[in-house]
Amino acid sequence: MKNYLIALLAVVTFGLASCGGGDDKAADNQEATQAVEQKADEAQQQTQEADNQANDNANQEENQEAANDQAAAGGKDGKTLFMENGCVACHKETEKSVGPSLKEITAKYGEDKAKLIEFMKGNAEAIVDPAQFATMKPNLEITKKMNDADLGALADYIMSIK
Ligand code: HEC
The missing domain is CATH 1.10.760.10 (Cytochrome c-like domain)
Structure with missing residues:
Protein backbone atom coordinates (compact mmCIF):
# COMPACT_ATOMS: atom_id res chain seq x y z
CA MET A 1 0.00 0.00 0.00
CA LYS A 2 2.80 2.39 0.96
CA ASN A 3 4.63 1.66 -2.27
CA TYR A 4 1.52 2.27 -4.19
CA LEU A 5 1.12 5.72 -2.55
CA ILE A 6 4.72 6.65 -3.31
CA ALA A 7 4.25 5.60 -6.91
CA LEU A 8 1.06 7.68 -7.13
CA LEU A 9 2.86 10.69 -5.63
CA ALA A 10 5.66 10.28 -8.14
CA VAL A 11 3.20 10.17 -11.02
CA VAL A 12 1.37 13.28 -9.76
CA THR A 13 4.64 15.18 -9.21
CA PHE A 14 5.86 14.19 -12.63
CA GLY A 15 2.56 15.19 -14.12
CA LEU A 16 2.66 18.62 -12.46
CA ALA A 17 6.26 19.20 -13.51
CA SER A 18 5.54 18.39 -17.15
CA CYS A 19 2.47 20.59 -17.03
CA GLY A 20 4.69 23.44 -15.82
CA GLY A 21 6.98 22.72 -18.75
CA GLY A 22 3.98 22.84 -20.99
CA ASP A 23 3.11 26.31 -19.73
CA ASP A 24 6.60 27.51 -20.52
CA LYS A 25 6.27 26.12 -24.01
CA ALA A 26 2.94 27.85 -24.38
CA ALA A 27 4.49 31.13 -23.20
CA ASP A 28 7.37 30.66 -25.64
CA ASN A 29 4.94 29.99 -28.44
CA GLN A 30 2.99 33.10 -27.53
CA GLU A 31 6.13 35.23 -27.58
CA ALA A 32 7.12 33.80 -30.92
CA THR A 33 3.63 34.50 -32.29
CA GLN A 34 3.83 38.06 -30.98
CA ALA A 35 7.21 38.57 -32.58
CA VAL A 36 5.88 37.27 -35.88
CA GLU A 37 2.83 39.52 -35.62
CA GLN A 38 5.08 42.52 -34.89
CA LYS A 39 7.19 41.70 -37.93
CA ALA A 40 4.03 41.47 -40.01
CA ASP A 41 2.88 44.86 -38.67
CA GLU A 42 6.23 46.40 -39.51
CA ALA A 43 6.12 44.96 -43.00
CA GLN A 44 2.61 46.34 -43.42
CA GLN A 45 3.75 49.79 -42.27
CA GLN A 46 6.63 49.71 -44.71
CA THR A 47 4.26 48.76 -47.53
CA GLN A 48 1.98 51.61 -46.47
CA GLU A 49 4.89 54.04 -46.56
CA ALA A 50 5.93 52.80 -49.98
CA ASP A 51 2.32 53.22 -51.15
CA ASN A 52 2.20 56.77 -49.81
CA GLN A 53 5.45 57.57 -51.52
CA ALA A 54 4.07 56.17 -54.79
CA ASN A 55 0.92 58.25 -54.35
CA ASP A 56 2.99 61.37 -53.70
CA ASN A 57 4.96 60.74 -56.85
CA ALA A 58 1.78 60.14 -58.83
CA ASN A 59 0.31 63.38 -57.45
CA GLN A 60 3.40 65.32 -58.36
CA GLU A 61 3.28 63.93 -61.86
CA GLU A 62 -0.39 64.85 -62.12
CA ASN A 63 0.34 68.40 -60.96
CA GLN A 64 3.14 68.66 -63.46
CA GLU A 65 0.88 67.36 -66.22
CA ALA A 66 -1.85 69.81 -65.24
CA ALA A 67 0.70 72.64 -65.38
CA ASN A 68 1.89 71.47 -68.79
CA ASP A 69 -1.68 71.22 -70.11
CA GLN A 70 -2.38 74.71 -68.85
CA ALA A 71 0.72 76.09 -70.51
CA ALA A 72 -0.18 74.31 -73.76
CA ALA A 73 -3.70 75.80 -73.63
CA GLY A 74 -2.19 79.29 -73.34
CA GLY A 75 -3.08 79.61 -69.62
C1 HEC B 1 -0.67 92.80 -48.50
C2 HEC B 1 -0.36 91.43 -48.18
C3 HEC B 1 -1.08 90.32 -48.94
C4 HEC B 1 -1.11 90.11 -50.31
C5 HEC B 1 -0.46 90.95 -51.40
C6 HEC B 1 -1.86 88.88 -50.50
N1 HEC B 1 -2.26 88.38 -49.31
FE1 HEC B 1 -3.30 86.64 -49.05
N2 HEC B 1 -3.34 86.98 -47.05
C7 HEC B 1 -2.75 88.06 -46.41
C8 HEC B 1 -3.01 87.97 -44.99
C9 HEC B 1 -2.54 88.96 -43.92
C10 HEC B 1 -3.80 86.83 -44.81
C11 HEC B 1 -4.36 86.29 -43.48
C12 HEC B 1 -5.80 86.70 -43.34
C13 HEC B 1 -6.74 85.67 -43.85
O1 HEC B 1 -6.64 84.51 -43.43
O2 HEC B 1 -7.56 86.01 -44.71
C14 HEC B 1 -3.97 86.22 -46.12
C15 HEC B 1 -4.67 85.06 -46.36
C16 HEC B 1 -4.75 84.43 -47.61
C17 HEC B 1 -5.40 83.17 -47.83
C18 HEC B 1 -6.06 82.31 -46.75
C19 HEC B 1 -7.53 82.65 -46.66
C20 HEC B 1 -8.22 82.16 -45.45
O3 HEC B 1 -9.08 81.25 -45.56
O4 HEC B 1 -7.95 82.67 -44.34
C21 HEC B 1 -5.30 82.90 -49.17
C22 HEC B 1 -5.83 81.67 -49.90
C23 HEC B 1 -4.58 83.99 -49.76
N3 HEC B 1 -4.27 84.90 -48.79
C24 HEC B 1 -4.30 84.07 -51.09
C25 HEC B 1 -3.70 85.20 -51.68
C26 HEC B 1 -3.54 85.36 -53.11
C27 HEC B 1 -3.96 84.34 -54.16
C28 HEC B 1 -2.96 86.56 -53.29
C29 HEC B 1 -2.61 87.24 -54.61
C30 HEC B 1 -3.71 87.52 -55.49
C31 HEC B 1 -2.74 87.13 -51.97
N4 HEC B 1 -3.20 86.27 -51.02
C32 HEC B 1 -2.12 88.35 -51.75
C33 HEC B 1 -2.00 89.07 -46.99
C34 HEC B 1 -1.82 89.23 -48.33
Missing part, protein backbone atom coordinates in the same frame (compact mmCIF):
# COMPACT_ATOMS: atom_id res chain seq x y z
CA LYS A 76 -0.53 80.37 -66.94
CA ASP A 77 0.55 77.99 -64.25
CA GLY A 78 -0.40 78.76 -60.67
CA LYS A 79 3.04 79.77 -59.51
CA THR A 80 3.40 82.32 -62.31
CA LEU A 81 -0.01 83.78 -61.46
CA PHE A 82 0.98 83.92 -57.80
CA MET A 83 4.15 85.85 -58.68
CA GLU A 84 2.67 88.17 -61.29
CA ASN A 85 -0.32 89.18 -59.18
CA GLY A 86 1.85 90.20 -56.25
CA CYS A 87 0.60 87.49 -53.87
CA VAL A 88 4.21 86.52 -53.26
CA ALA A 89 4.82 89.89 -51.54
CA CYS A 90 2.88 88.67 -48.51
CA HIS A 91 2.95 84.88 -48.83
CA LYS A 92 6.07 82.73 -48.70
CA GLU A 93 5.93 79.02 -49.41
CA THR A 94 6.84 77.64 -45.98
CA GLU A 95 7.44 80.59 -43.60
CA LYS A 96 4.95 83.07 -42.26
CA SER A 97 5.58 86.65 -43.47
CA VAL A 98 2.93 89.40 -43.73
CA GLY A 99 0.41 86.70 -44.49
CA PRO A 100 0.33 83.01 -43.59
CA SER A 101 2.64 80.66 -45.51
CA LEU A 102 1.18 78.56 -48.33
CA LYS A 103 1.98 75.50 -46.24
CA GLU A 104 -0.24 76.87 -43.45
CA ILE A 105 -3.05 77.66 -45.90
CA THR A 106 -2.85 74.11 -47.34
CA ALA A 107 -2.89 72.65 -43.82
CA LYS A 108 -6.12 74.55 -43.01
CA TYR A 109 -7.92 73.72 -46.25
CA GLY A 110 -6.83 70.07 -46.41
CA GLU A 111 -8.06 68.69 -49.76
CA ASP A 112 -10.88 71.20 -50.09
CA LYS A 113 -9.82 72.94 -53.28
CA ALA A 114 -13.37 74.10 -54.05
CA LYS A 115 -13.53 75.97 -50.74
CA LEU A 116 -10.18 77.66 -51.39
CA ILE A 117 -11.46 78.80 -54.78
CA GLU A 118 -14.66 80.12 -53.16
CA PHE A 119 -12.52 82.19 -50.77
CA MET A 120 -10.59 83.67 -53.70
CA LYS A 121 -13.88 84.46 -55.45
CA GLY A 122 -14.91 86.43 -52.35
CA ASN A 123 -17.70 83.94 -51.52
CA ALA A 124 -16.29 82.30 -48.38
CA GLU A 125 -14.93 83.59 -45.10
CA ALA A 126 -11.27 83.53 -44.11
CA ILE A 127 -10.43 80.48 -42.02
CA VAL A 128 -6.64 80.71 -41.76
CA ASP A 129 -6.13 84.00 -39.89
CA PRO A 130 -9.49 85.82 -39.83
CA ALA A 131 -8.14 88.57 -37.53
CA GLN A 132 -5.79 89.68 -40.36
CA PHE A 133 -8.38 89.46 -43.13
CA ALA A 134 -8.43 93.26 -43.66
CA THR A 135 -4.89 93.00 -45.07
CA MET A 136 -5.90 90.24 -47.46
CA LYS A 137 -9.26 91.66 -48.52
CA PRO A 138 -8.07 94.13 -51.24
CA ASN A 139 -6.33 91.25 -53.02
CA LEU A 140 -9.63 89.49 -53.54
CA GLU A 141 -10.38 92.21 -56.10
CA ILE A 142 -7.60 90.64 -58.19
CA THR A 143 -8.65 87.02 -57.74
CA LYS A 144 -12.38 87.79 -58.20
CA LYS A 145 -11.61 88.87 -61.75
CA MET A 146 -9.77 85.67 -62.63
CA ASN A 147 -11.42 82.92 -64.68
CA ASP A 148 -12.01 79.43 -63.27
CA ALA A 149 -8.98 77.93 -65.02
CA ASP A 150 -6.65 80.51 -63.45
CA LEU A 151 -8.26 80.14 -60.01
CA GLY A 152 -7.90 76.36 -60.31
CA ALA A 153 -4.24 76.70 -61.24
CA LEU A 154 -3.67 79.10 -58.34
CA ALA A 155 -5.37 76.71 -55.91
CA ASP A 156 -3.34 73.78 -57.30
CA TYR A 157 -0.13 75.69 -56.73
CA ILE A 158 -1.06 76.75 -53.18
CA MET A 159 -2.08 73.18 -52.31
CA SER A 160 1.09 71.71 -53.79
CA ILE A 161 3.02 73.33 -50.90
CA LYS A 162 2.68 70.99 -47.94
Whole structure:
Protein backbone atom coordinates (compact mmCIF):
# COMPACT_ATOMS: atom_id res chain seq x y z
CA MET A 1 0.00 0.00 0.00
CA LYS A 2 2.80 2.39 0.96
CA ASN A 3 4.63 1.66 -2.27
CA TYR A 4 1.52 2.27 -4.19
CA LEU A 5 1.12 5.72 -2.55
CA ILE A 6 4.72 6.65 -3.31
CA ALA A 7 4.25 5.60 -6.91
CA LEU A 8 1.06 7.68 -7.13
CA LEU A 9 2.86 10.69 -5.63
CA ALA A 10 5.66 10.28 -8.14
CA VAL A 11 3.20 10.17 -11.02
CA VAL A 12 1.37 13.28 -9.76
CA THR A 13 4.64 15.18 -9.21
CA PHE A 14 5.86 14.19 -12.63
CA GLY A 15 2.56 15.19 -14.12
CA LEU A 16 2.66 18.62 -12.46
CA ALA A 17 6.26 19.20 -13.51
CA SER A 18 5.54 18.39 -17.15
CA CYS A 19 2.47 20.59 -17.03
CA GLY A 20 4.69 23.44 -15.82
CA GLY A 21 6.98 22.72 -18.75
CA GLY A 22 3.98 22.84 -20.99
CA ASP A 23 3.11 26.31 -19.73
CA ASP A 24 6.60 27.51 -20.52
CA LYS A 25 6.27 26.12 -24.01
CA ALA A 26 2.94 27.85 -24.38
CA ALA A 27 4.49 31.13 -23.20
CA ASP A 28 7.37 30.66 -25.64
CA ASN A 29 4.94 29.99 -28.44
CA GLN A 30 2.99 33.10 -27.53
CA GLU A 31 6.13 35.23 -27.58
CA ALA A 32 7.12 33.80 -30.92
CA THR A 33 3.63 34.50 -32.29
CA GLN A 34 3.83 38.06 -30.98
CA ALA A 35 7.21 38.57 -32.58
CA VAL A 36 5.88 37.27 -35.88
CA GLU A 37 2.83 39.52 -35.62
CA GLN A 38 5.08 42.52 -34.89
CA LYS A 39 7.19 41.70 -37.93
CA ALA A 40 4.03 41.47 -40.01
CA ASP A 41 2.88 44.86 -38.67
CA GLU A 42 6.23 46.40 -39.51
CA ALA A 43 6.12 44.96 -43.00
CA GLN A 44 2.61 46.34 -43.42
CA GLN A 45 3.75 49.79 -42.27
CA GLN A 46 6.63 49.71 -44.71
CA THR A 47 4.26 48.76 -47.53
CA GLN A 48 1.98 51.61 -46.47
CA GLU A 49 4.89 54.04 -46.56
CA ALA A 50 5.93 52.80 -49.98
CA ASP A 51 2.32 53.22 -51.15
CA ASN A 52 2.20 56.77 -49.81
CA GLN A 53 5.45 57.57 -51.52
CA ALA A 54 4.07 56.17 -54.79
CA ASN A 55 0.92 58.25 -54.35
CA ASP A 56 2.99 61.37 -53.70
CA ASN A 57 4.96 60.74 -56.85
CA ALA A 58 1.78 60.14 -58.83
CA ASN A 59 0.31 63.38 -57.45
CA GLN A 60 3.40 65.32 -58.36
CA GLU A 61 3.28 63.93 -61.86
CA GLU A 62 -0.39 64.85 -62.12
CA ASN A 63 0.34 68.40 -60.96
CA GLN A 64 3.14 68.66 -63.46
CA GLU A 65 0.88 67.36 -66.22
CA ALA A 66 -1.85 69.81 -65.24
CA ALA A 67 0.70 72.64 -65.38
CA ASN A 68 1.89 71.47 -68.79
CA ASP A 69 -1.68 71.22 -70.11
CA GLN A 70 -2.38 74.71 -68.85
CA ALA A 71 0.72 76.09 -70.51
CA ALA A 72 -0.18 74.31 -73.76
CA ALA A 73 -3.70 75.80 -73.63
CA GLY A 74 -2.19 79.29 -73.34
CA GLY A 75 -3.08 79.61 -69.62
CA LYS A 76 -0.53 80.37 -66.94
CA ASP A 77 0.55 77.99 -64.25
CA GLY A 78 -0.40 78.76 -60.67
CA LYS A 79 3.04 79.77 -59.51
CA THR A 80 3.40 82.32 -62.31
CA LEU A 81 -0.01 83.78 -61.46
CA PHE A 82 0.98 83.92 -57.80
CA MET A 83 4.15 85.85 -58.68
CA GLU A 84 2.67 88.17 -61.29
CA ASN A 85 -0.32 89.18 -59.18
CA GLY A 86 1.85 90.20 -56.25
CA CYS A 87 0.60 87.49 -53.87
CA VAL A 88 4.21 86.52 -53.26
CA ALA A 89 4.82 89.89 -51.54
CA CYS A 90 2.88 88.67 -48.51
CA HIS A 91 2.95 84.88 -48.83
CA LYS A 92 6.07 82.73 -48.70
CA GLU A 93 5.93 79.02 -49.41
CA THR A 94 6.84 77.64 -45.98
CA GLU A 95 7.44 80.59 -43.60
CA LYS A 96 4.95 83.07 -42.26
CA SER A 97 5.58 86.65 -43.47
CA VAL A 98 2.93 89.40 -43.73
CA GLY A 99 0.41 86.70 -44.49
CA PRO A 100 0.33 83.01 -43.59
CA SER A 101 2.64 80.66 -45.51
CA LEU A 102 1.18 78.56 -48.33
CA LYS A 103 1.98 75.50 -46.24
CA GLU A 104 -0.24 76.87 -43.45
CA ILE A 105 -3.05 77.66 -45.90
CA THR A 106 -2.85 74.11 -47.34
CA ALA A 107 -2.89 72.65 -43.82
CA LYS A 108 -6.12 74.55 -43.01
CA TYR A 109 -7.92 73.72 -46.25
CA GLY A 110 -6.83 70.07 -46.41
CA GLU A 111 -8.06 68.69 -49.76
CA ASP A 112 -10.88 71.20 -50.09
CA LYS A 113 -9.82 72.94 -53.28
CA ALA A 114 -13.37 74.10 -54.05
CA LYS A 115 -13.53 75.97 -50.74
CA LEU A 116 -10.18 77.66 -51.39
CA ILE A 117 -11.46 78.80 -54.78
CA GLU A 118 -14.66 80.12 -53.16
CA PHE A 119 -12.52 82.19 -50.77
CA MET A 120 -10.59 83.67 -53.70
CA LYS A 121 -13.88 84.46 -55.45
CA GLY A 122 -14.91 86.43 -52.35
CA ASN A 123 -17.70 83.94 -51.52
CA ALA A 124 -16.29 82.30 -48.38
CA GLU A 125 -14.93 83.59 -45.10
CA ALA A 126 -11.27 83.53 -44.11
CA ILE A 127 -10.43 80.48 -42.02
CA VAL A 128 -6.64 80.71 -41.76
CA ASP A 129 -6.13 84.00 -39.89
CA PRO A 130 -9.49 85.82 -39.83
CA ALA A 131 -8.14 88.57 -37.53
CA GLN A 132 -5.79 89.68 -40.36
CA PHE A 133 -8.38 89.46 -43.13
CA ALA A 134 -8.43 93.26 -43.66
CA THR A 135 -4.89 93.00 -45.07
CA MET A 136 -5.90 90.24 -47.46
CA LYS A 137 -9.26 91.66 -48.52
CA PRO A 138 -8.07 94.13 -51.24
CA ASN A 139 -6.33 91.25 -53.02
CA LEU A 140 -9.63 89.49 -53.54
CA GLU A 141 -10.38 92.21 -56.10
CA ILE A 142 -7.60 90.64 -58.19
CA THR A 143 -8.65 87.02 -57.74
CA LYS A 144 -12.38 87.79 -58.20
CA LYS A 145 -11.61 88.87 -61.75
CA MET A 146 -9.77 85.67 -62.63
CA ASN A 147 -11.42 82.92 -64.68
CA ASP A 148 -12.01 79.43 -63.27
CA ALA A 149 -8.98 77.93 -65.02
CA ASP A 150 -6.65 80.51 -63.45
CA LEU A 151 -8.26 80.14 -60.01
CA GLY A 152 -7.90 76.36 -60.31
CA ALA A 153 -4.24 76.70 -61.24
CA LEU A 154 -3.67 79.10 -58.34
CA ALA A 155 -5.37 76.71 -55.91
CA ASP A 156 -3.34 73.78 -57.30
CA TYR A 157 -0.13 75.69 -56.73
CA ILE A 158 -1.06 76.75 -53.18
CA MET A 159 -2.08 73.18 -52.31
CA SER A 160 1.09 71.71 -53.79
CA ILE A 161 3.02 73.33 -50.90
CA LYS A 162 2.68 70.99 -47.94
C1 HEC B 1 -0.67 92.80 -48.50
C2 HEC B 1 -0.36 91.43 -48.18
C3 HEC B 1 -1.08 90.32 -48.94
C4 HEC B 1 -1.11 90.11 -50.31
C5 HEC B 1 -0.46 90.95 -51.40
C6 HEC B 1 -1.86 88.88 -50.50
N1 HEC B 1 -2.26 88.38 -49.31
FE1 HEC B 1 -3.30 86.64 -49.05
N2 HEC B 1 -3.34 86.98 -47.05
C7 HEC B 1 -2.75 88.06 -46.41
C8 HEC B 1 -3.01 87.97 -44.99
C9 HEC B 1 -2.54 88.96 -43.92
C10 HEC B 1 -3.80 86.83 -44.81
C11 HEC B 1 -4.36 86.29 -43.48
C12 HEC B 1 -5.80 86.70 -43.34
C13 HEC B 1 -6.74 85.67 -43.85
O1 HEC B 1 -6.64 84.51 -43.43
O2 HEC B 1 -7.56 86.01 -44.71
C14 HEC B 1 -3.97 86.22 -46.12
C15 HEC B 1 -4.67 85.06 -46.36
C16 HEC B 1 -4.75 84.43 -47.61
C17 HEC B 1 -5.40 83.17 -47.83
C18 HEC B 1 -6.06 82.31 -46.75
C19 HEC B 1 -7.53 82.65 -46.66
C20 HEC B 1 -8.22 82.16 -45.45
O3 HEC B 1 -9.08 81.25 -45.56
O4 HEC B 1 -7.95 82.67 -44.34
C21 HEC B 1 -5.30 82.90 -49.17
C22 HEC B 1 -5.83 81.67 -49.90
C23 HEC B 1 -4.58 83.99 -49.76
N3 HEC B 1 -4.27 84.90 -48.79
C24 HEC B 1 -4.30 84.07 -51.09
C25 HEC B 1 -3.70 85.20 -51.68
C26 HEC B 1 -3.54 85.36 -53.11
C27 HEC B 1 -3.96 84.34 -54.16
C28 HEC B 1 -2.96 86.56 -53.29
C29 HEC B 1 -2.61 87.24 -54.61
C30 HEC B 1 -3.71 87.52 -55.49
C31 HEC B 1 -2.74 87.13 -51.97
N4 HEC B 1 -3.20 86.27 -51.02
C32 HEC B 1 -2.12 88.35 -51.75
C33 HEC B 1 -2.00 89.07 -46.99
C34 HEC B 1 -1.82 89.23 -48.33
